[in-house]
Amino acid sequence: MTDTPPDGESPDIDSCVRIGSIVSSNSHLDYVVEVYKERDCDRPPELHEREFGQPVFIKKTVNGTEHAVIGVIYDTQLVDPDQGRTGPRLAQDDQAQFTPGYIEERTTLAGVALLGTAEIAEDGAVQEPTHQMPRWTLEVEDTVFHCPDQVTVSFHTIDEQIQLAYMDRLLDIAGDLGSEVIVALIDRLRGVLPEDDPNHRVLDVVEQNVQWQAREQRGLV
Amino acid sequence: MADRSNVVGTVAGPGDDPNEFVFVTPSDKSIKTGEFITYTVSVEGEPRSVFARVTNRELIRGLPEGFLADPEVGPETVAATLGVPTDDTELYQLTATVIGYYDTNMTTFANPRQLPDPGTPLSIAPHQQLETVLPNLGCETDSTDITTLDGVAHIGWLLNRPAEATNLHIPIEEFASTHLAILASTGSGKSYTASVLIEEMMRPSSRASLLVFDPHGEYDTLAEMQGEEAFQGEDGYEPEIEYYDPERLRVRISELEIGDVMAILDNPSNRMQERLSTAWQAMQRQESRTWGIDELIGEMERIYGDDDASVGALEWRLRRSIERNDLFHPEENVPLDEIVDPGQCTVLQMDTLDRRDQQLITTVLLRRMYRERLDDVRDRDSDIEHPIFALFEEGHRFAPASGEAPSLGIMRTITSEGRKFGFGLGIISQRPSKIDQDVLSQCGTQISMQIKNPNDQDAIKNSVEAAGEDVLRELPGLTPGQAVVSGDAMNTPALIQVRQRRTPHGAGSRPVIEEWREAYDERQREPTQSESADFGEGDSTGVQSLD
Numbered sequence A: 001m002t003d004t005p006p007d008g009e010s011p012d013i014d015s016c017v018r019i020g021s022i023v024s025s026n027s028h029l030d031y032v033v034e035v036y037k038e039r040d041c042d043r044p045p046e047l048h049e050r051e052f053g054q055p056v057f058i059k060k061t062v063n064g065t066e067h068a069v070i071g072v073i074y075d076t077q078l079v080d081p082d083q084g085r086t087g088p089r090l091a092q093d094d095q096a097q098f099t100p101g102y103i104e105e106r107t108t109l110a111g112v113a114l115l116g117t118a119e120i121a122e123d124g125a126v127q128e129p130t131h132q133m134p135r136w137t138l139e140v141e142d143t144v145f146h147c148p149d150q151v152t153v154s155f156h157t158i159d160e161q162i163q164l165a166y167m168d169r170l171l172d173i174a175g176d177l178g179s180e181v182i183v184a185l186i187d188r189l190r191g192v193l194p195e196d197d198p199n200h201r202v203l204d205v206v207e208q209n210v211q212w213q214a215r216e217q218r219g220l221v
Numbered sequence B: 001m002a003d004r005s006n007v008v009g010t011v012a013g014p015g016d017d018p019n020e021f022v023f024v025t026p027s028d029k030s031i032k033t034g035e036f037i038t039y040t041v042s043v044e045g046e047p048r049s050v051f052a053r054v055t056n057r058e059l060i061r062g063l064p065e066g067f068l069a070d071p072e073v074g075p076e077t078v079a080a081t082l083g084v085p086t087d088d089t090e091l092y093q094l095t096a097t098v099i100g101y102y103d104t105n106m107t108t109f110a111n112p113r114q115l116p117d118p119g120t121p122l123s124i125a126p127h128q129q130l131e132t133v134l135p136n137l138g139c140e141t142d143s144t145d146i147t148t149l150d151g152v153a154h155i156g157w158l159l160n161r162p163a164e165a166t167n168l169h170i171p172i173e174e175f176a177s178t179h180l181a182i183l184a185s186t187g188s189g190k191s192y193t194a195s196v197l198i199e200e201m202m203r204p205s206s207r208a209s210l211l212v213f214d215p216h217g218e219y220d221t222l223a224e225m226q227g228e229e230a231f232q233g234e235d236g237y238e239p240e241i242e243y244y245d246p247e248r249l250r251v252r253i254s255e256l257e258i259g260d261v262m263a264i265l266d267n268p269s270n271r272m273q274e275r276l277s278t279a280w281q282a283m284q285r286q287e288s289r290t291w292g293i294d295e296l297i298g299e300m301e302r303i304y305g306d307d308d309a310s311v312g313a314l315e316w317r318l319r320r321s322i323e324r325n326d327l328f329h330p331e332e333n334v335p336l337d338e339i340v341d342p343g344q345c346t347v348l349q350m351d352t353l354d355r356r357d358q359q360l361i362t363t364v365l366l367r368r369m370y371r372e373r374l375d376d377v378r379d380r381d382s383d384i385e386h387p388i389f390a391l392f393e394e395g396h397r398f399a400p401a402s403g404e405a406p407s408l409g410i411m412r413t414i415t416s417e418g419r420k421f422g423f424g425l426g427i428i429s430q431r432p433s434k435i436d437q438d439v440l441s442q443c444g445t446q447i448s449m450q451i452k453n454p455n456d457q458d459a460i461k462n463s464v465e466a467a468g469e470d471v472l473r474e475l476p477g478l479t480p481g482q483a484v485v486s487g488d489a490m491n492t493p494a495l496i497q498v499r500q501r502r503t504p505h506g507a508g509s510r511p512v513i514e515e516w517r518e519a520y521d522e523r524q525r526e527p528t529q530s531e532s533a534d535f536g537e538g539d540s541t542g543v544q545s546l547d
């Protein structure tokens, strides 16, 4: 979280680190991103900038307004084309998710689940966030940006309250790691919110619920 | 079925019991347990409104309990955070037991023996219909204006409905002839409810002949019925309220039976018992009904000789227990024609008598009245030529389960036979488990109010067959003035709020603090007086009657 801007100021959405580009999708809300390496750009993302649970965004101009389609890295996968050359499947056979196509060279893939959208204002700040399902389709080779924590908080603040209204869709896409992504998102939000923010307690309850449900599903309790 | 505007729920399917079905309602149609609902079925080609009682209510869809983890975070906040809408989320599944449709020929409920089909719309039963069919009024339609009926007692209204929305009028004749029990823990409203019924029975449309055996002086305010317009008849009728204080309560000695005398005497030996019985029977065979202890002892001496030791011991006991007790008298008796009359309510104030004396005066009065009623019904000369109803506070004192009361025998006789002779009893008690089971189970109508003690709850369950399990479950949670009415006066039990009295209530708790302060001030004014405070005759207080 190196690029947290000075307090109070919205970060400039245009100067965000590029994480990679889209190579394929598994569904309308589930994309595969090839992470940039040295050769692909001036400043490839550092490891912590493309970690599990990292929010990302893709810029889209719709009807003349610039939007950010927000997503989160919910899975990663290493691909070595020399090994078997069959196009690996990360997920189990009965789960048709995250199955990238054929890839030329050794590379890191990230699974990105879309969470919602927001408008990008003139000054580069995000506004009017919504957690409704994004209706637009992304394109192959669309650039995926690292989403700074301040933007993450803006995206999650609706009606002056922290919201994660995409939760059921995210749990569905992220499958086995669903609760972990949500906990990672919640941790990130907690780290940015002021200590006395009343949303902390709400996030605690949400986190408890998600973790409990996951434990139940995994047969632990 | 096009109009579903008054539909509150939809049948989902059969329940566990053969008479049960389950239905589903959204949260805004809040239906409480105990509510009466109806649906229409076709019985022999005719559409009938079937009534059912809601017995259980369960949330089947609502916010997960996990949302309640932090008491300072409202579940709707958590829901909003997750984008879960909170309006109309809740769905309730309710269980209902079929009561039946009102059979106008039988004037009671008949079971259609057929549960509603899934999807059947359910409505809240209309007020007037319930007013007609819940009590046993014998109406010939299932919707009558019951306020026009005579001989009904407006006791209150259905608890689940707004005040005075669905009123319950019970048939006085029913509970007055097949006996009544009012059972509840102390302070739950027994005396209050009894007073409401007395008020109803004394109205011009009924003009009852009532007798209240009042060991605590709780009925002092009934006299205020006099002069109240509600109690005046067009023909000039007005209820007569007669108070009988202990000064006027007398038992003529010859009215006592040998068993009564034994109960009064301290541990008489076998020999004494035998002598006393022989002499007592001899006295009873005499023409004169006005003999005293002197004559009785004279008789014993005649039979057993002047210097018989047992007779001497008996004489001492008899003089102490009977002769020196003002209650007993060789000649005087409570004149029955003074205490029973139509349109008259007589309150026998027994608060200064000890328990034994209360039992004895009761025993003797009940016996005499029962005899008169018997004579009347059998066309013999009688002092009481109309039905009577007698109400007992502390009923367990007069008909105890332990059997130790001279009055128990006559109480049993009246509760089992009294109906034929127009003699009804009302038993009021805070300890149903301490009442003789024969007496309690003969009380055809029951008004049960808050009862927490499990033994007492069991006693009600065992003796009150009419009140179903689901209604009895309510008893521990009732508050003062709330009651379950069941039995002969009802076609099905109902949970009600007892109405307010027209006369003030005289049996509230004592203002303890005020009385302490007054007593203290009193003391300060008279520093020399050293007599201890008089807390009354120990035996006549409610506390001791608990066992």
Ligand SMILES: Nc1ncnc2c1ncn2[C@@H]1O[C@H](COP(=O)(O)OP(=O)(O)OP(=O)(O)O)[C@@H](O)[C@H]1O
Pocket (backbone or CB within 6 Å): B184, B185, B186, B187, B188, B189, B190, B191, B192, B193, B430, B480, B481, B482, B497, B498, B499, B500, B501, B505, B507, B508, B509
């Ligand atoms: N239907 C009612 N409406 C209003 N108040 C009521 C009603 N019933 C009872 N109360 C209140 O409850 C109090 C207690 O009632 P009541 O004296 O009848 O109790 P109880 O059961 O006879 O008690 P105890 O066993 O001590 O004689 C009354 O003083 C009155 O204030």
Ligand SMILES: [Mg+2]
Pocket (backbone or CB within 6 Å): B190, B191, B192, B218, B507
């Ligand atoms: Mg009382």
